Amino acid sequence: MNMPNGAASPNSPALTNGSGAAAILAAGIGSFALAMLACVGDKLAAVKNSLIFYKPTGPLSGVTTGAILIWLVSWVILEWRWRNKTVGAGRIAALALALLALSLLLTFPPVVDLF
């Protein structure tokens, strides 16, 4: 029977936390990839030039496309591995939030200028 409120029925197994944890960690990885690509591209001319996927937008096209690909690939892999598993959600959530915090920091220009 289709449960409208997303809760597990008494006869069906409860949702494991693996799928949610995979999505959360992948979002952290994707955000961090974006910040790292932006930071490295800003510091190294060779990387900056290689990130120009679409000339009118410049290196931002490569930074964002690269990060989106890393995010989606990591999500697919993690989802495939954890989909039906119960994982250590606390540890994974902490790692994802640490990656997100680092990402926010690494996109702030005065911080980037420190390197």
Place this chain on the structure above:
Amino acid sequence: MEITARALWTLIHGLGFGALYLLACSGALMEFYRFTTSSAPPESTPGQERFPKVYFFAMTVLAWAAVLTGTYVIYPWYRAAPPPGTTDLSMFPQRLLMSSPTTTGWHSLGMEWKEHVAWFCPISITMVSFVFIRYGRSLKNHPQLRAAVLSFAVASFVAAGIAGFFGAMINKFAPVQGGHTIQLSQGEEK
């Protein structure tokens, strides 16, 4: 009353997708918390249960529309390089901002930050929507997932706020202009 094509796109990007996303964020945070910490009321209908999921899906579409129009439609106009010898920089917003020490910070801090931080919004809200739609009220049983998802939703709100603020300020000091003119209405002659 008329508007240029580029100004119209800027309006669609900022006031359409961006501002609507920011407005939706505050409601989404409240709804996410309420929905995932309570049981379904006995009188709730499938439509009422479906509504917040549709709301999050719509927010995801708005976030992607905002960053894609910003990055691939407006940003190229913003960063366009003027031909050598150009003295009037009004059609080249980035160069116009960088031409004065009183405005260069809007580019070196504002745009440099905005162009990257804005992309955290679609990544975060896509994940938030996925988890919300997949788990629904059963997130109540996964407090660590719920807290992490809520944190990403807050980060997405903050990132959208930063991008929106700098977008508005940059467009105030160096508006994106040009393209063909669209006549919105005919004014009366005095």
